[in-house]
Amino acid sequence: MTLFYVFAGVAVVTSLLVIAQRNPIYSVLLLVASFGALSGLYVLLDAPFVAAIQIIIYAGAIMVLFLFVVMLLNAPHEDTEYDERTHPLARPGPTRAGSLLAVALVVELVWALTRAGEAPSPFPEAGLSSIAAIGRALFTEYAFPFEVTSILILVAMVGAVVLARRDERARK
Amino acid sequence: MPTLTDYLVLSALLFSIGATGVFVRRNLITILLSIEIMLNAVNLTFVAFGRALGEVDGQIIVFFVITVAAAEAAVGLAIVIALFRHRESLNPDSFTMLKW
Numbered sequence: 001m002t003l004f005y006v007f008a009g010v011a012v013v014t015s016l017l018v019i020a021q022r023n024p025i026y027s028v029l030l031l032v033a034s035f036g037a038l039s040g041l042y043v044l045l046d047a048p049f050v051a052a053i054q055i056i057i058y059a060g061a062i063m064v065l066f067l068f069v070v071m072l073l074n075a076p077h078e079d080t081e082y083d084e085r086t087h088p089l090a091r092p093g094p095t096r097a098g099s100l101l102a103v104a105l106v107v108e109l110v111w112a113l114t115r116a117g118e119a120p121s122p123f124p125e126a127g128l129s130s131i132a133a134i135g136r137a138l139f140t141e142y143a144f145p146f147e148v149t150s151i152l153i154l155v156a157m158v159g160a161v162v163l164a165r166r167d168e169r170a171r172k
Numbered sequence: 173m174p175t176l177t178d179y180l181v182l183s184a185l186l187f188s189i190g191a192t193g194v195f196v197r198r199n200l201i202t203i204l205l206s207i208e209i210m211l212n213a214v215n216l217t218f219v220a221f222g223r224a225l226g227e228v229d230g231q232i233i234v235f236f237v238i239t240v241a242a243a244e245a246a247v248g249l250a251i252v253i254a255l256f257r258h259r260e261s262l263n264p265d266s267f268t269m270l271k272w
Contacts, residue, residue, distance in 0.1 A: 001174065004178065008182045012185055018202075018205055019189060019196070019197060019202065019209075024201040028205065031208065034209070035212065038215075042216075042219055045219050045220060046223055047222070047231050049235075053235065054238070058241070062208070069249045072253070073201075073253065073262070098192070098196040099192070099195070102191055105187075106184075106188045109187070109188060123173070123175075123223055134232060134235075137232055142232055145236060149236060152239065153242070156242075156243030159247050160249070161250075163247065163251055163253075164250040
């Protein structure tokens with residue numbers, strides 16, 4: 001009960017700080033904290049498999065990739081002097097339209113959730129989400145999407161290498 | 173005991189925070205991070221509904237979402253590196269060549 005609110009609070013606060021930070025390195029590290037809190041929520045939801053891959057793949061692999069690129073580009077701050085002076089969340093101009101859209105989204109989501117119908121039911125007692133059940137479903141019912149995933153990863157890997165490579169012809 | 177609605181409200185909050193980041197921030201890396209926040213909000217919804225329905229399908233979809241997110245991060249960051257080489261900037265407003 002209290003654990004839910006602790007994890008939820010940590011997730012929301014760190015996510016807010018992610019988009020309020022000037023320095024992308026802090027944003028990435030705060031997002032890792034947010035993912036840790038979400039992982040705790042997955043444990044509360046009786047989903048230890050998702051909690052584990054959340055930590056290993058998201059916080060471990062993807063965020064390290066982000067951190068690596070932030071440090072490789074070595075551009076921690078926004079580039080113009082105007083950007084240096086104003087806080088990213090407190091800028092006029094195009095930001096206003098974006099804030100309006102964001103507020104509209106929040107209003108819509110709250111409206112949808114309050115109109116969601118019958119009273120919320122507590123979760124059923126016995127969760128059946130054992131890792132064995134996930135593995136069985138993954139390799140029988142979802143075998144085809146699983147194999148397609150491997151092709152997706154291969155394509156992404158080749159694409160990333162091609163995109164990030166220096167163009168040799170342009171340098172000659 | 174937190175109910176399904178609590179998880180959905182939390183997920184909606186996180187999704188809105190991520191969307192706000194995409195709309196408001198002018199830094200390519202932060203925008204990609206905001207997209208990750210939104211993907212995680214959706215994952216939370218999937219797991220919560222899977223728990224409420226007593227099925228594992230929600231967790232399997234989360235597995236696929238995380239895989240796609242990894243591919244997206246790899247390709248997206250490669251594009252960011254290529255763009256930074258051209259313009260020495262991470263501000264999306266400086267990439268307007270395709271704008272008419």
